[in-house]
Amino acid sequence: MSPQITLATALRVLSQLRRDPRTIAMLVIVPCVLVALLRYVFNGQPETFQRVGVPMVGIFPLVSMFLVTSIAMLRERTSGTLERLMTMPLAKLDLLAGYALAFAVVAVIQAATVSGVAIGLLDLHVAGSTALVVALAVLNALLGMALGLFLSAFAATEFQAVQFMPAFLLPQLLLCGILAPRDSMSDALRWLSDVLPMTYAYDALSRVAAGDGLGEVAVDVAVLVAAALASLALGAATLRRRTA
Numbered sequence: 598m599s600p601q602i603t604l605a606t607a608l609r610v611l612s613q614l615r616r617d618p619r620t621i622a623m624l625v626i627v628p629c630v631l632v633a634l635l636r637y638v639f640n641g642q643p644e645t646f647q648r649v650g651v652p653m654v655g656i657f658p659l660v661s662m663f664l665v666t667s668i669a670m671l672r673e674r675t676s677g678t679l680e681r682l683m684t685m686p687l688a689k690l691d692l693l694a695g696y697a698l699a700f701a702v703v704a705v706i707q708a709a710t711v712s713g714v715a716i717g718l719l720d721l722h723v724a725g726s727t728a729l730v731v732a733l734a735v736l737n738a739l740l741g742m743a744l745g746l747f748l749s750a751f752a753a754t755e756f757q758a759v760q761f762m763p764a765f766l767l768p769q770l771l772l773c774g775i776l777a778p779r780d781s782m783s784d785a786l787r788w789l790s791d792v793l794p795m796t797y798a799y800d801a802l803s804r805v806a807a808g809d810g811l812g813e814v815a816v817d818v819a820v821l822v823a824a825a826l827a828s829l830a831l832g833a834a835t836l837r838r839r840t841a
Contacts, residue, residue: 606695666745
């Protein structure tokens, strides 16, 4: 693995994103709009917004990053760019690490913007550390990026890539505990939720919102990091090097 190649890949991806204002809007502006919409949906129930607002600050970036990353990688695959890159002397990890680095920069901007809007403008109160909320939002965005890179291998068209969002993310949203406590679910659903990464994303953010610190959410953070790394590793496994 070469740091120079990884950096060059990251700069190429960032350059492409810079020339695509619609994607930037999808990544930065849309999550802010969704958080604001959530705030006014519960305008007469401020306690509900306080309960679900902080978790959604992390979940909205996860969803948007998943969608954009899966489509971006699919375009690389279907346009032949990925195949041409793989004929060059670069490791699979160079390619994926470059994508991860580029979207990590975007994730920091995205998470900081969404958190700033929610906490600074929409009066979302956090009993714990605001910095930890931002850090968890970044981690969730990176997880969405890693999942998008991996699952893009199973889509042949952009429409199929979009279909992965309701098929893969919506069940996690339903089972993570944001709509109903996991303890009230059937045993089968609770066991299923135990292996879904969004469960730990929601749990960590809700704990911080209630005042817990890093020590109390360390297990959740470890699971999220492991899920992101596993997704990147599986994504590397789906890359096929072809030669003429």
